Each structure stands twice: as C-alpha cells, then as structure tokens.
Amino acid sequence: MKRFAFILFSVVALLLAPAWAQADKVFLKDGRVIEGVITREGDGFLYISYKFGEMDRNEFVLRSNIDHIERDADTATDDSKSKTPIHPDVPAPTPTPTPDSTPRAKLTPSNAPPGACKIAFITLEGEVGPEMNAGALRHSVELLSDDEPDIVVLKINSGGGALFEIQKLSDVIEKDIKPKYRVVAWIESAISAAAMTAFTSEEIYMLKEGNIGAATAFSMSGGRATAAKGEDLERIFREMERICKRGNHDYKIMRAMEVPTDLSADIDANGTITWRYDLEGQHIVSTTNKILTFNSIDAVKFGLARSVADNKDDLARALGCDSWVEVGKDADEYQQKFRNNVKQAQVRATELLQKMNIAVKSGSLSRARSFLGQLRGLVRRAPSLEVYGSPPLDRDFFKQVEEQLDAIAKNNKSRR
Numbered sequence: 001m002k003r004f005a006f007i008l009f010s011v012v013a014l015l016l017a018p019a020w021a022q023a024d025k026v027f028l029k030d031g032r033v034i035e036g037v038i039t040r041e042g043d044g045f046l047y048i049s050y051k052f053g054e055m056d057r058n059e060f061v062l063r064s065n066i067d068h069i070e071r072d073a074d075t076a077t078d079d080s081k082s083k084t085p086i087h088p089d090v091p092a093p094t095p096t097p098t099p100d101s102t103p104r105a106k107l108t109p110s111n112a113p114p115g116a117c118k119i120a121f122i123t124l125e126g127e128v129g130p131e132m133n134a135g136a137l138r139h140s141v142e143l144l145s146d147d148e149p150d151i152v153v154l155k156i157n158s159g160g161g162a163l164f165e166i167q168k169l170s171d172v173i174e175k176d177i178k179p180k181y182r183v184v185a186w187i188e189s190a191i192s193a194a195a196m197t198a199f200t201s202e203e204i205y206m207l208k209e210g211n212i213g214a215a216t217a218f219s220m221s222g223g224r225a226t227a228a229k230g231e232d233l234e235r236i237f238r239e240m241e242r243i244c245k246r247g248n249h250d251y252k253i254m255r256a257m258e259v260p261t262d263l264s265a266d267i268d269a270n271g272t273i274t275w276r277y278d279l280e281g282q283h284i285v286s287t288t289n290k291i292l293t294f295n296s297i298d299a300v301k302f303g304l305a306r307s308v309a310d311n312k313d314d315l316a317r318a319l320g321c322d323s324w325v326e327v328g329k330d331a332d333e334y335q336q337k338f339r340n341n342v343k344q345a346q347v348r349a350t351e352l353l354q355k356m357n358i359a360v361k362s363g364s365l366s367r368a369r370s371f372l373g374q375l376r377g378l379v380r381r382a383p384s385l386e387v388y389g390s391p392p393l394d395r396d397f398f399k400q401v402e403e404q405l406d407a408i409a410k411n412n413k414s415r416r
Contacts, residue, residue: 120328128161134168160192213293
C-alpha cells in the first residue's frame with residue numbers, strides 16, 4: 001500500500017480551531033495549518049494539542065510532512081513570531097514548556113482534583129484464547145466495580161490466536177463493559193484474532209509503532225495451516241460484519257484484512273472517508289495481491305484510529321482528560337497473573353501427560369491417577385486449558401482417561 005507521510009486532519013476541525021492564548025502554528029507541506037500548542041517533540045515527530053469543539057485533541061505529526069513552524073513564546077507579539085524551518089534529519093529545538101509538557105505530581109485517587117477522569121488500563125496480551133481470554137476479561141471487569149472508572153482502556157498486544165474466542169471477547173466488551181464505561185482500544189500490535197476483537201471498540205488509538213490487521217483465518221490439520229474457505233470463511237465474514245457494526249467501523253476495511261481485496265478510499269474536504277471495493281478512489285489502500293495491515297499513521301489517516309498516543313498521559317489528553325487518575329490496578333494485575341498461570345500450566349501439563357503415559361505403560365495405575373489429579377488442579381488454576389490445552393483438558397478428556405484406567409485395572413484383575 002502506498003504510504004502517506006502525514007496524518008489527515010479534518011479541514012473543518014482546523015478551520016474551527018480557536019486561537020490559543022499561547023499558540024504554535026504548524027504549516028504542513030500540503031498547505032494546511034494546525035494552530036495549537038506543541039506539547040512534545042522528537043527527532044522525527046511532534047504532538048500538537050488543539051481545540052476541536054469542546055474537546056482537546058492531541059495529534060501526532062511526522063516532521064517529514066512539515067514545511068515550517070511558527071512558535072509563540074511567553075513574551076512574543078504578533079510581529080515577533082519565530083519561523084522555524086523543519087528538516088527531517090535535523091533535531092528539533094527544545095520546545096517552550098507548556099502546561100501539558102511540564103512534569104506534574106503523580107495523581108492518585110486520594111489526591112485527584114474534583115472532576116479528574118478515572119481511567120482503568122487492562123492489558124490484553126499473548127495468544128487469543130489461552131491468554132487473551134474472555135473469561136479472564138470478564139473477571140477483570142468485575143474487579144472494577146468498586147473503582148467506578150470513567151474510561152476502560154484495553155491495551156492490546158497480541159499476534160492472534162483462536163477464532164473461537166473472538167465472539168466471546170467481543171461479547172464481553174459489548175455487553176459487560178460498554179453499558180457501564182467508556183471503552184477504548186489502545187493498540188501496540190493487534191494481528192488476526194486480536195484485530196478482529198479490537199474492532200468492537202468505537203474508539204481505537206495507536207502507539208506510534210503500533211499495527212493492526214492481517215486478520216486471516218486458518219485451520220490446522222496434520223500440523224499444517226490451511227486458509228479458511230467456503231462456508232467456514234463466509235461464517236467468519238458474517239461474524240466480523242456484526243462486530244464491525246458494534247464498533248461503528250466500515251466492514252470493507254476488515255474484509256481487506258481478511259482476504260486479498262481491491263480497496264480504495266475517497267476523502268472529501270470535510271475529512272469524510274468513502275470506501276470502495278475497487279482501485280478508482282483517490283487513495284489505493286489495498287489490492288488483491290496482499291492482506292491489509294495498517295501502521296499507526298495509516299490507521300489514523302484512514303479513520304480506523306483516532307490518534308497516536310505513546311504513553312498514558314498522551315492517551316489521557318487525546319481522550320479529553322486535562323487531569324486524570326489511574327484506577328482498577330487489581331483488574332490488570334489479575335490479567336498478568338492469569339497469563340503467567342496459563343504459561344506455567346501449559347508447560348506443566350505437557351510434563352504430567354508424558355509422566356501419566358509412562359506410568360500407564362509401566363502398569364503403575366496409582367501413579368497415573370495421581371498425575372491425572374494434578375492435571376485437574378492445573379485446570380482450576382488456568383481454566384482456558386479446558387478449551388485450548390493440547391489436548392483440551394475438558395470433562396470429556398478426564399472422563400475418557402478415567403474410563404481407560406478403570407478398564408486397564410479391570411483387565412489386570414481378571415488376569416490374576
């Protein structure tokens with residue numbers, strides 16, 4: 001996909017942005033001007049905060065797309081504004097401190113000012129199914145009840161996993177979280193099943209190095225991965241159409257992430273994006289020889305994500321929170337504990353299965369039953385093994401093993 005080295009801002013938003021008491025002007029190479037306060041700068045980028053209606057927006061802009069900047073210092077007048085050329089390879093000058101960039105004391109629930117946003121962060125990481133799990137997410141949400149957050153941020157970093165878990169995760173987000181809290185997906189990496197899950201959220205934000213997409217579906221047979229097709233693929237299409245509606249995202253984007261698709265977009269003067277299943281639009285987004293994955297810049301440019309935020313303070317500002325406090329840490333701690341338990345249990349389950357098989361072959365049924373009991377204990381610690389263990393450690397597994405052990409014991413008894 002052709003890469004565009006700039007963030008697309010709504011022209012209307014820029015025209016309506018009021019003058020700030022202390023304003024910086026960023027002149028883009030395409031002729032547009034963003035007026036606000038530069039809050040952060042790096043070698044290849046900057047953030048500028050500006051008003052959009054009643055909301056404060058904090059946007060990410062690449063230096064390679066900037067022609068020059070006019071900065072207003074504390075004592076500057078209209079005639080004394082500095083015009084600073086921008087070159088991608090030249091480090092930016094140190095910005096004048098602003099309220100947003102000045103270090104502040106860490107807010108806690110006990111010292112937060114009235115009206116501060118209460119934000120809970122829940123990390124969803126690892127393989128979808130075993131680690132990024134709907135049951136675990138539901139339990140984390142239950143732990144939030146005493147904290148009463150205003151916003152729940154789902155920070156996603158996953159390379160995908162089980163298709164079976166997507167609808168379950170989407171249901172938790174849609175039915176358990178959205179009715180109570182404002183929900184935000186904050187993407188470090190959301191690939192395949194993780195991307196499909198993220199589309200449930202209306203508000204998606206990206207880390208600078210984030211990516212989202214490649215939502216292809218495969219089935220495993222004989223140790224080989226085969227792309228989904230036929231009725232299985234159609235079922236996935238229908239399921240993702242429903243999830244896109246939940247998040248108010250155009251399904252054409254997800255379709256190009258699922259299968260190679262000709263996809264282009266028209267963007268009008270107001271920033272409204274119209275998607276097309278052809279290559280006739282202003283911007284070619286994807287073609288039939290690739291699977292679509294957005295980087296952070298393109299995710300914002302094409303309206304899937306709202307902006308880029310590389311840390312919690314940046315994200316809070318992008319969410320319109322001038323002051324905020326983190327709550328619900330026990331909900332995220334549960335996620336971390338859950339994932340650690342799963343990883344440890346997977347390793348231990350493999351060991352116990354091997355030992356149980358050896359015990360059966362050696363005729364030590366009592367030891368085999370002991371190992372089977374330990375496997376039951378692992379499932380209590382890591383419930384996702386019931387579905388995603390190898391083999392799944394569900395009721396049928398334990399019933400079959402017990403029946404086999406009983407049959408072996410009966411056969412041994414009859415030989416005596």
